[in-house]
Amino acid sequence: MAESAVKKIAVFTSGGDAPGMNAAIRAVVRTANHFNIECFGVWEGYNGLIKGEFIKMGPRSVKNIINRGGTILKSARSLEFKTKEGRQKAYENCKKEGIDALVCIGGDGTFTGATIFNEEFGIKTIGIPGTIDNDIFGSDNTIGYxxxxxxxxxxxxxxxxxxxxxxxxxxxxxxxxxxxxxxxxxxxxxxxxxxxxxxxxxxxxxxxxxxxxxxxxxxxxxxxxxxxxxxxxxxxxxxxxxxxxxxxxxxxxxxxxxxxxGGSPSCADRVLASRLGYGAVVGLMEGRVNVMAGLQANKLVFTPFREAIKKHNNINEDLLRISEILAI
Amino acid sequence: MAESAVKKIAVFTSGGDAPGMNAAIRAVVRTANHFNIECFGVWEGYNGLIKGEFIKMGPRSVKNIINRGGTILKSARSLEFKTKEGRQKAYENCKKEGIDALVCIGGDGTFTGATIFNEEFGIKTIGIPGTIDNDIFGSDNTIGYxxxxxxxxxxxxxxxxxxxxxxxxxxxxxxxxxxxxxxxxxxxxxxxxxxxxxxxxxxxxxxxxxxxxxxxxxxxxxxxxxxxxxxxxxxxxxxxxxxxxxxxxxxxxxxxxxxxxGGSPSCADRVLASRLGYGAVVGLMEGRVNVMAGLQANKLVFTPFREAIKKHNNINEDLLRISEILAI
Amino acid sequence: MAESAVKKIAVFTSGGDAPGMNAAIRAVVRTANHFNIECFGVWEGYNGLIKGEFIKMGPRSVKNIINRGGTILKSARSLEFKTKEGRQKAYENCKKEGIDALVCIGGDGTFTGATIFNEEFGIKTIGIPGTIDNDIFGSDNTIGYxxxxxxxxxxxxxxxxxxxxxxxxxxxxxxxxxxxxxxxxxxxxxxxxxxxxxxxxxxxxxxxxxxxxxxxxxxxxxxxxxxxxxxxxxxxxxxxxxxxxxxxxxxxxxxxxxxxxGGSPSCADRVLASRLGYGAVVGLMEGRVNVMAGLQANKLVFTPFREAIKKHNNINEDLLRISEILAI
Amino acid sequence: MAESAVKKIAVFTSGGDAPGMNAAIRAVVRTANHFNIECFGVWEGYNGLIKGEFIKMGPRSVKNIINRGGTILKSARSLEFKTKEGRQKAYENCKKEGIDALVCIGGDGTFTGATIFNEEFGIKTIGIPGTIDNDIFGSDNTIGYxxxxxxxxxxxxxxxxxxxxxxxxxxxxxxxxxxxxxxxxxxxxxxxxxxxxxxxxxxxxxxxxxxxxxxxxxxxxxxxxxxxxxxxxxxxxxxxxxxxxxxxxxxxxxxxxxxxxGGSPSCADRVLASRLGYGAVVGLMEGRVNVMAGLQANKLVFTPFREAIKKHNNINEDLLRISEILAI
Missing domain, CATH: 3.40.50.460 (Phosphofructokinase domain)
Structure with missing residues (x-):
């Protein structure tokens, strides 16, 4: 693979926590390390960006977390990031740290923030769907579901x-x-x-x-x-x-x-999170921006944030019918 | 062991269900079988006595239930058994079936009913504490706790x-x-x-x-x-x-x-239930009546129903103190 | 849906047991019932066909089994069914019972037997992949995996x-x-x-x-x-x-x-088994024969037995690479 | 409680790991902190004593470990500690650090080492039984069992x-x-x-x-x-x-x-470990040395190491009999 234009990335979790977020963080950190990309963790989602709480992460920082629920980087909803001032601060902190790109693990709200942030300040953003609700378009399953x-x-x-x-x-x-x-x-x-x-x-x-x-x-x-x-x-x-x-x-x-x-993530969630964490870093290296990494029909795909937020996975009609037939 | 005076017993579960009740039923049925005592199951606690719902049970009737939550005999609270008429019907059904003794799995309410029933009609009753709350005197732990x-x-x-x-x-x-x-x-x-x-x-x-x-x-x-x-x-x-x-x-x-x-009972609960189910049958054979089988300091003991209902296990003061010290 | 040409089916499990087989049996029985198709269970796979061990099954026969590992119909490998004589006996039993079609839950060996049986005697066969190994072509996942x-x-x-x-x-x-x-x-x-x-x-x-x-x-x-x-x-x-x-x-x-x-099947396995059990019966009603029901990219598909046996799901190359990158 | 003569303790785990060891470490550290006793963790059992690997521990050092299997202090069998030279080194490290007393979590081998160490060098030792085998005298159950x-x-x-x-x-x-x-x-x-x-x-x-x-x-x-x-x-x-x-x-x-x-410890094991961790520190404060803290009939008791090692809990004869009766 050619030398990546991305040299320094930061990863964070935002919105409601979901089992498998830690597995995704681990995959991002280790994949980055593998491709000689420097990697930072950001504390408490967008709040950490605003406060400038970056932690340098290496392969050992993420040992023994693949099996743990919740998120070691903590998560929070950030009201301040919804303001221009908040995002300005976040941008300055990223600039100061030399961060090229952000890997955002979360749901709808997370990706909306990332989209705006990218549009305003040009910082590269890529997303990983982490939410138990499975209500995000662009991946058959979300992490935690x-x-x-x-x-x-x-x-x-x-x-x-x-x-x-x-x-x-x-x-x-x-x-x-x-x-x-x-x-x-x-x-x-x-x-x-x-x-x-x-x-x-x-x-x-x-x-x-x-x-x-x-x-x-x-x-x-x-x-x-x-x-x-x-x-x-x-x-x-x-x-x-x-x-x-x-x-x-x-x-x-x-x-x-x-x-x-909560709870220790299932095998499917750990594997999904590992694949999407890897996919997000590789996506950035390939120049993909403002998209979400997802798995569809067992293949890595990228969906623009706007689409991931607006569209929705439909309830399977067959499944509805089956649920009725098998109930009694 | 000398020939038992007890020839035909019935077992039932009453009050809130608790994991391990099935293990207790199994132990009662198989122990009875071992000692050549005929054993019946009663459907839905005291209601089954009143309605005369007895099922003949042998060792194979209780196979593959030791690991299952709930109670295969079902449980219910019985308003009718609180009336003299209800108990009269129950007694007649027992007499008709030739039942000598009842093994009653449940809690306070169950044992209160058993005590009155024994006093009124002379039917032998013995109890097994099955409740998740552990609020019965006479056993360090109750089944399900x-x-x-x-x-x-x-x-x-x-x-x-x-x-x-x-x-x-x-x-x-x-x-x-x-x-x-x-x-x-x-x-x-x-x-x-x-x-x-x-x-x-x-x-x-x-x-x-x-x-x-x-x-x-x-x-x-x-x-x-x-x-x-x-x-x-x-x-x-x-x-x-x-x-x-x-x-x-x-x-x-x-x-x-x-x-x-709910849920599959823990090892401790299955072993406890097995010991108390065995203990109850042996207790009946030894002539014990209107008592509850329990385990104290790892030994089988029998406590009169009246005492089991009235007294209560005390909260361990040490534990309270430890909970505070270790909290922070 | 038009009146089905299939009036009487039998379902069995064969080969190594897998968690979710009971959920599949339940789905077959209840779907058949829903479409007014008579349904029998066969004891111990092909051996039961040979011995004529059919049990009439209705919706209540399969209650409280969706969460249980193993198979209530039992499973076995049958040497006798590999002989022409064995299959002849099996066919005669099916004819005697009036069985139109067989739903065969199992793996490679099961489907090989079903193919031969269909070719020799014309009995309709349809398959459901039940094996923990996931080594069957025609379904992204097999039941139990x-x-x-x-x-x-x-x-x-x-x-x-x-x-x-x-x-x-x-x-x-x-x-x-x-x-x-x-x-x-x-x-x-x-x-x-x-x-x-x-x-x-x-x-x-x-x-x-x-x-x-x-x-x-x-x-x-x-x-x-x-x-x-x-x-x-x-x-x-x-x-x-x-x-x-x-x-x-x-x-x-x-x-x-x-x-x-062993063990209680996961949610994914229970849902998969429910969908494939339903799919198999519907497949038979639509006239599909000698095929296996599977789920690919979340859609019900049917794959000829010959193909399901011969081809194999390939190991995902991406996954191999990811496993190496994330290991250290 | 009067001022304790013990001012500085060290805790370690030794021998095979057992679920609940972390809960015991947590209890030792927090109880020590509560009574203003300084507390160190020793790395890898007796090996850490010999190499002088002490880590200062406070209440936050043991957060979020009560639910984790294994031991955060790691464990090892130490051949060197079986030699006089090894123990001499261990003693000098303790002296240098100012350690008054050791809390030793482990089994037979651990306690044998502690006994000799105490007899040779006068360092106070107290034990906590941590082994899945339950083969130690002086506690109804060992941690992990x-x-x-x-x-x-x-x-x-x-x-x-x-x-x-x-x-x-x-x-x-x-x-x-x-x-x-x-x-x-x-x-x-x-x-x-x-x-x-x-x-x-x-x-x-x-x-x-x-x-x-x-x-x-x-x-x-x-x-x-x-x-x-x-x-x-x-x-x-x-x-x-x-x-x-x-x-x-x-x-x-x-x-x-x-x-x-392995695995996350059960509730009973976490509570037992919490009580014995607390008990060990309190025992040291009361001047108890060369004994093991245990729980018998739900009460904290102390048993001399020599006795804990030599005697054994007997298999319950009743249980043997019950196992036979209930089997079929």
Whole structure:
């Protein structure tokens, strides 16, 4: 490979943490080292850029982190970076350090910031999708998503022990404010009776009908998986309406919450993060800017930030249909 | 061993399910079989007694269940068994089936029912403590408690990934309406900054003081574990008061909820359940009635139901002190 | 959908068991039920066909199995089915039962048998790839592969605790007689120093060179992941040669073995199995015969058995390169 | 508490690593800090004493380690410390650093070294039992034992999936060169047909008899758990003899190996380690020397090293009997 025009890069994590971010940081640092690119870590996302908190990183700085959840560089949302003044400071710090390019690990917000920053100051930016929600266009899966699926599923498996033992109905809320990927996949995997997600216009009567069908089929307990962002009404509201309709049901609500963001990353997430961390550095060396590294059909691809932010992976229609057929 | 006076027993699970109940059922069934005692399973606790739902069980009926959470016999709380009429029906069903004795797996409520039933109708009853809360006197640990500890701790470990990555404060609620065992032990194990339990008269100012100490010590993120039944006020209230006191804190609340009841039982719980299931049958053969089988200092002991219900395991004072010293 | 020409199907598992086979069985049974196709389970693969061990299955027969490893229908390799007489018996049993079509869950051997059976007797056959080795053409992943990756990785993570604590070198053997997929992916995910697989002509000197590089880089402990089928020599031989070359190394060998076949399937495997189980039944209804249902680039595809058996998924060259760059 | 005579302590881990050692280190360091005792960590056990590798440790040095397997201080067996010259050097380094007392985390070998060191040079020593084997007298459980039980059991659970699916017999070897605790408890928990341990004079004919009984009872697959140190012959030999006796059995051998030493410690192990770490420092402050801190019947106790090394926890006879009764 020809001598890279990029000599000094910085990597940071921004937005909500996701399992596999550390594996991505490791891959960026070690790939940079391999190609004789100097590499810095930035503390707490864009805030670290503004405060000038850069740490020199070498291959040993990232040892024994591939298996750890969270992010060793810490993450934060930065209000100051949304201001011109904040970005100006960030730019000056980058200039002072001699940083040519930034590797930004995060989601929508992260990439929006990177796009503006690049347009204003010309600093090269490249992105790696790290978010459990899988709501970013340009990669079949985002880093952290597979782990979150397994965490949600394991939790629902545990809840099912009680549901089955007590003939109960459980409404379980999983993460996903705008996207139903976690709900749909963990729901199918956990054998949910119904799955309610933001992307579909579900009707409470459809749910009631499903309950009736389940009863007829002899199902004595049920789990309904609900994505945070569903449009049918709050999960407690759903539970209440269901109780009114089926007063003899023993209904409970469980909100899985923050456990879904943590934990040691799955094998798929560690491999994905390793490939995208490598891909981001190689992308920079090839002159790619303002794009996100992703994996589609098992191939490394680059998608412009604007596109990654605007478009969305669609819910698989087949999967929706399968979830209904297999439920009872 | 001399010929047992007990010829036909029935086993059931009652109250909230707990991991290891299946291992206990298995032990009861196989021990009975070993000693040529006929064994029946009763469906859904006391309700099954009332409805006469007995299932003949042999060694093969309980294969491949030792590793499964929940209870294959199902569990329920029975309002009808609280009435004399209900118990009368239950007794008649036992008589009809020729049942000499009942092995009752559950908690306080289960043993209260068993005591009354024995006193009214003379049916032999023996108990096995199955509840995650560990709030029963007469056994160092109850079945399910060790598993629940590991489940709660694993969940808090995951939350800690996010807490550390974002420098956040998390209030995490674990189960325990009357007892702080889960909170205290999972809190120590997860490195909680503070642990708030029903047994101690905590003061919000103590909590605030701890936060100040933690800050001085350079701790950048913290987890406070809160037992359901703590007396200091609702977990959301605690979070709010803390936010008022420390407005710069990024505070979140997580309620672990029902995941704590499920899951494959830990080794300790499976062994405990196996020993107590065996112990209960042997206890019956030795003529013990209206007592609970337990393990104290690694020895099988029997405690009268009345005592098991009335007394309580005390929170270890050493442990409380250690939790404070190790927190920061 | 038009009335299906297929009225009665039978499903079985054959060859080595893989996590997710139960999820596939469940999907086949429930999809068949949904489309009013009668469905039977066959006991112990082709042996059950020969012995005529069919069990009628309905939606409730497959409840609470989606989360269980192994196969409830049991599996076996059948020598008798390799004879014409054996297959003749199998055919007669199918005819007697009125079976139109077979859904065969397994690997290479399973599909070879199905192809011959179809060609000889005209019984419709369709396949679902269930094997942890991922060595079947026509599906990006086979059922069980993702779970096996996580199991192998978790085991290596544990071994790494000891390797790091004692500054040791561990040679860890993972499954994969003909394919290095498990080794390569679990090796990258576990941060292995080197990965030795059947597909590459590794040289012991390359390995030694890597050790020297690692030493120079200050790495104090290392893990080398070795696929069962690697061509460089037995894992114990490798360890011995390494010890000779680097006498001061504290070297250990660990063979992960059969734990890699078991365990509760991952979310990805349960969803994959659900989709392929559904796909197989739909495929039969659409008149597809002697093909395997697979998922490529997230889409359901059908590949002729002959092709699925003959061709092989190639090891990703990028991944090989990444594994080297990220190792040190 | 009165002013402690101990002003400066050093803590190290020695012998095989065990999950929970980090939790013990953390407890020692934080308890020392709480009582204004200066605390150092020693690198790689006795080797670090000899080389003078002391690291000053404060409360922040041990953050985020309670959940990690292995030992951050590393461990090693030291041949040099077995010589007078080695110990002399170690003593001089301690003197130079001003170390009053040593907290030694490890097993038999560790405590033997500590005893001699104390007798020769008068340095105060106190021990914490850290070993997965549970073969040390003076504590009901050693640190790491509970985690190892769960790891072994989880692995056997996975193997059982395959055993059941294929009607196989598996011989599974677990750790335990001199003690059968892991084998007995994980074997009971995993529903093993037979358990072969060093403490009992098993006879191959007893094993064969058990197989015959199992067959008669209709058991179609079986797991035999074997402790490393059993006296009946190598596990492969056992498998071979069994194959000769029962030629129709499909028999496999699995050696769990080093995975049993690693992994994130269980809740019980973290709490135990926290209590013993605290106990060791408090013991030193109370003037206890050449003793091991342990937990018996949930109470902190101190046992002279000589006694801890010489005596052994006995295998529970009840448990042996229960394992037989529940097996079939």
């Amino acid at each position: 597979d782990t979150a699926l397994n965490t949600a599923m394991d939790a629902i498996d545990k809840i099912r022990d009680t549901a089955t033992s007590h003939n109960r109905v459980f409404f379980v809320e999983v993460m996903g404010r705008d996207a139903g990927f976690i709900a749909l996949n963990s729901g199918i995997a956990a054998g949910a009776l119904d799955i309610i997600i933001p992307e579909t216009r579900d009707n409470i009567d459809d749910l009631f009908e499903t309950f009736v069908k389940a009863q007829k089929a002899g199902k004595s307990s049920s789990i309904v998986v609900v994505a945070e962002g569903e449009k049918l009404g709050n999960i407690y509201g759903l539970a209440e309406l269901t109780k009114k309709q089926f007063p003899h049901y023993d209904i409970r609500v469980a909100i899985l919450g923050h456990i879904q963001r | 060790d598993t629940a500890l590991n489940t709660a701790m694993d969940a808090i470990d995951k939350i800690r990934d996010t807490a550390t990555s974002h420098n956040r404060v998390f209030f995490v609620e674990v189960m325990g309406r009357d007892a702080g065992f889960i909170a205290l032990n999972s809190g120590i194990a997860a490195g909680a900054l503070d642990i708030i339990i029903p047994e101690t008269r905590d003061n919000i100012d103590d909590l605030f003081e701890t936060f100040v100490k933690a800050q001085k010590a350079g701790k950048s993120s913290s987890i406070v574990v809160v037992a359901e039944g703590e007396k200091l006020g609702n977990i959301y209230g605690l979070a709010e008061l803390t936010k008022k006191q420390f407005p710069h804190y990024d505070i979140r609340v997580a309620i672990l909820g029902h995941i704590q009841r | 993702d779970t096996a990756l996580n199991t192998a990785m978790d085991a290596i993570d544990k071994i790494r605790d000891t390797a790091t604590s004692h500054n040791r070198v561990f040679f860890v053997e993972v499954m994969g007689r003909d394919a290095g997929f498990i080794a390569l992916n679990s090796g990258i995910a576990a941060g292995a120093l080197d990965i030795i697989i059947p597909e590459t002509r590794d040289n012991i000197d390359d390995l030694f060179e890597t050790f020297v590089k690692a030493q120079k880089a200050g790495k104090s402990s290392s893990i080398v992941v070795v696929a069962e089928g690697e061509k460089l020599g037995n894992i114990y031989g490798l360890a011995e040669l390494t010890k000779k070359q680097f006498p001061h190394y504290d070297i250990r060998v660990a063979i992960l073995g059969h734990i890699q076949r | 509970d985690t190892a039980l769960n790891t072994a059991m989880d692995a056997i659970d996975k193997i059982r999936d395959t055993a059941t699916s294929h009607n196989r017999v598996f011989f599974v070897e677990v750790m335990g060169r001199d003690a059968g605790f892991i084998a007995l408890n994980s074997g009971i928990a995993a529903g093993a047909l037979d358990i072969i341990i060093p403490e009992t004079r098993d006879n191959i004919d007893d094993l064969f008899e058990t197989f015959v009984k199992a067959q008669k009872a209709g058991k179609s697959s079986s797991i035999v758990v074997v402790a490393e140190g059993e006296k009946l012959g190598n596990i492969y030999g056992l498998a071979e003899l069994t194959k000769k006796q029962f030629p129709h059995y499909d028999i496999r051998v699995a050696i769990l190996g080093h995975i049993q030493r």
